Amino acid sequence: xxxTRCTLDDFDAxxxxxxxxxxxxxxxxxxxxxxxxxxxxxxxxxxxxxALYAQSEPKHEAATPAKPYPEILKxxxxxxxxxxxxxxxxxxxxxxxRSVRDWPAFPDSPDALRLLKQHYKLVVVSNVxxxxxxxxxxxxxxxxxxxxxxxxxxxxxxxxxxxEFALESLGEMGVPPERVLHVAQSLYHDHVPAKALGLHTAxxxxxxxxxxxxxxxxxxxxxxxxxxxxxxxxLVEMRGAGSP
Numbered sequence: 001x002x003x004t005r006c007t008l009d010d011f012d013a014x015x016x017x018x019x020x021x022x023x024x025x026x027x028x029x030x031x032x033x034x035x036x037x038x039x040x041x042x043x044x045x046x047x048x049x050x051a052l053y054a055q056s057e058p059k060h061e062a063a064t065p066a067k068p069y070p071e072i073l074k075x076x077x078x079x080x081x082x083x084x085x086x087x088x089x090x091x092x093x094x095x096x097x098r099s100v101r102d103w104p105a106f107p108d109s110p111d112a113l114r115l116l117k118q119h120y121k122l123v124v125v126s127n128v129x130x131x132x133x134x135x136x137x138x139x140x141x142x143x144x145x146x147x148x149x150x151x152x153x154x155x156x157x158x159x160x161x162x163x164e165f166a167l168e169s170l171g172e173m174g175v176p177p178e179r180v181l182h183v184a185q186s187l188y189h190d191h192v193p194a195k196a197l198g199l200h201t202a203x204x205x206x207x208x209x210x211x212x213x214x215x216x217x218x219x220x221x222x223x224x225x226x227x228x229x230x231x232x233x234x235l236v237e238m239r240g241a242g243s244p
Contacts, residue, residue: 006181006200006226008239013121013145013175015166015194017157017184019103019128021204022113022232023136026050026215028103032096033077040086050215052080058188058217061127061156069128069150070097100128101135106206112232113142119239121145121175125162125182127189146170157189163197181227183235187219195223202227202235 019025030046037049056079060072074093081088088096116122122144126133129151137144146169153161167177183202184190191201203225207214229235 008119008181008235010179011120011181011200012179013123013170013173013181014116015123015125015163015170015180015182015199017182017186017190018124018126018133018136019100020185020206020214020216021183022105022109022124022140023103024106024206025103026207028099029053029215032099032102036077036081036088036092036096040084042084042086044084047210047212047214049080051212052083053215054213054217055083056080057215058156061150065150065155065159069100069132072156073097073099100132103136105136105139106232108231108233110139110141112236113140115236116239117142121170121173123166123170124148125157125166125190126150127156127162145173158193160193160197163194163199167197183232186216187223187225188213188217191223191225192219192221195225200227201225202229204232204235205230 016022030049033049053076056076057072060075074097077088077093077096113122122142123146124133124144125148127150130149133147133149146166148162148166150156153165155161167180170180177198180199181202182190182194182199183204185204185206187203191203194201205228208230
């Protein structure tokens, strides 16, 4: 599906959400929780487990915006365990808090970023800490022109500070906001705040054909991206830069 109201020639920079867009955080979350789920012999679908995750994570990010992301993950697993009336041991909480480093990149991400890098400044605006992102950056294999993390701005998306910081920095590089395209999977974390700031957005709908909104809450209010594609490779094809 493609709801294009602009072309990629309209932009000089792309800002990217990382987890859910470039890195397969849902696969990473489920893989990291599998030993804990097996220990309790929990019978629930992956989507049901992700929905519990989505209920908890934004609450902790909003309540403790300066807390490092690994600590947020500990609280999320504790919440999920309580909601299922089971426990989570200290070593399980610690293992989950460190699991970001193991979350895999989507197969199309490295080549797509490499090709897009030939035409645009590339920026990451991510809800993690610098240390966790370093592992993901190594998997993506591209040098970003700017990296903005929750650790840098002291808040978590959908708070707009990631975007404000990125736009200010891009302005110093000579790129005005109207020449920036925000590329993201999560409507809640990314498209709502980006649209509120007047940015054009591209929805990488990695969950196309799946029920629910996965590890992210549904957006409120409704939001309408300018471009809709199912994966990053399709976005590259729109540019004519070659397909990953």
